[in-house]
Amino acid sequence: MRIGLDVGGTKTDAVAVDAAGDVIARVRRSTGWGADAVVQTVVDAVDAVRGEAGIAQEDVASVGIGIPGQVDATGRVVHAVNLGVDEVDLAAAVTPLLGVPVRVENDVKAAALGAYALHAAATGSMAYLNLGTGIAAGIVVAGAVWRGDRGTAGEIGHLGVDPAGPLCRCGQHGCIEAFAGGGAVAQRWGRPGLHPVADVYDAADIGDPLAMELRAGVAHGVAAAVRVLVLTADVDRVVLGGGLTNLGDRLTGDVAAELAASAEASAFMRSLRLDERVQLLPAGSPAAAVGAALVGVARDPQEVLARG
């Protein structure tokens, strides 16, 4: 039995996955703020999902943790700003408390692995495009996450798509994330509200000019990200996930219209059939936690290649 956790900014999703890859238990917990509280959240969530599944500690083969921020090969987490974590050696902190092997992975890469396993395993390769506060993608090839040479494969949020576009928090103008990142949209909207991006879409529906501009920018940015992933890595499928996908058809409809416009303009773009290659992660999918459970179990494409 493997346990996987997706540690999010507000909630932590935990699953127990059996040898066949089926989810046999799932629990959710609030995520604590700061390094110590995150460590406690992990330990509590593992206990809770183990209890829910009715499995003993010795029957847990491994615990995988998907977490925002940069994660190095030893399980050290840096710059997980949404969790109040500047730096924590998460694997080292939780391993003695859990008594099982622990693997830590960036949350988008883990979610990519899970999205592939649950929703796209029939395809040759897939990109998971995470539309959250920021924008990043995880590329999965032959069932494993493509890391690239320096671990930055899929960091497409800071590619520029319009020199006259809005200033990005990274310092450049017109990045994909400056158009389509939830944080950037909320900041440019500038009005209070629990769900600022949904507010933007609602306001756009009734003709608010700023909201309409921001909403068009989201579609522009997401469509650009899809094109980058397909034209560069030629993934068979792009799965959209993350908070913005709660917008459902309003998001996908806008993105489909953007992709249709480029297919209309260009025979080359039309030949790529981008519209057929984009799908939404199903609402409530445990992909991120399932993917975390698979971290280290799936093969690393680069290692396979290096071995030959």
Added chain:
Amino acid sequence: MRIGLDVGGTKTDAVAVDAAGDVIARVRRSTGWGADAVVQTVVDAVDAVRGEAGIAQEDVASVGIGIPGQVDATGRVVHAVNLGVDEVDLAAAVTPLLGVPVRVENDVKAAALGAYALHAAATGSMAYLNLGTGIAAGIVVAGAVWRGDRGTAGEIGHLGVDPAGPLCRCGQHGCIEAFAGGGAVAQRWGRPGLHPVADVYDAADIGDPLAMELRAGVAHGVAAAVRVLVLTADVDRVVLGGGLTNLGDRLTGDVAAELAASAEASAFMRSLRLDERVQLLPAGSPAAAVGAALVGVARDPQEVLARG
């Protein structure tokens, strides 16, 4: 002994490569126009390089041909417009004439393989960015060309980087190729001359406003292509090749300045050290023909992954 040919729009470069990968002979021939003449050019070039190397037909293990246009798995070539070829089953046409196994590959993918073998084999992964009439890249991982799911990996020339940019021949606005493709630059320059892109650079040097705009666009497009390749596939190295690289330092200096500007603006971009990851294919490098000789010899990453 393997023979490799790079069939270009004006010249065909042919090499004989020994088992150690060393080039033991090299000849160049003019390329004929149209399918029949291209077939004859291939046969003549193979004979010539075989003669130059002093090797008998039975000592030739294979002939690899890099050629512009779309190439399918059987060696059929479609839309090689620069050669006057609409469609030719090149492998089938030349195999009986040569009496050895023949492999055909798109010229950019073949050149990528050769650039990796000759100039970047110490790196984990590499992209070869071809700056010719059009713009496309070949991505090499663990010594083999990354093809992607549908054979379009690396076709980044038609990614949009500026909605207000020039109309591309593909029908979209602001594609990388519309800024930096030699064909697009020549068309926008619109003045006669054998080497229109070099003319643009010369005119920009003496302050011609259109030339300055076009030259800035080339740097903008090439820098955008480098960013796409590194942020998406995270290749260790981007090797620039193709006709535009005859511009030498004038091209690389402009591109370095563009990359420096984004590194100046953004700590994230700075952390990627893009300036250190770009290199120019040495002038006169036989990379394209050497790569053609290696086609089918090097492993296919996707096949390795599928086998596990």
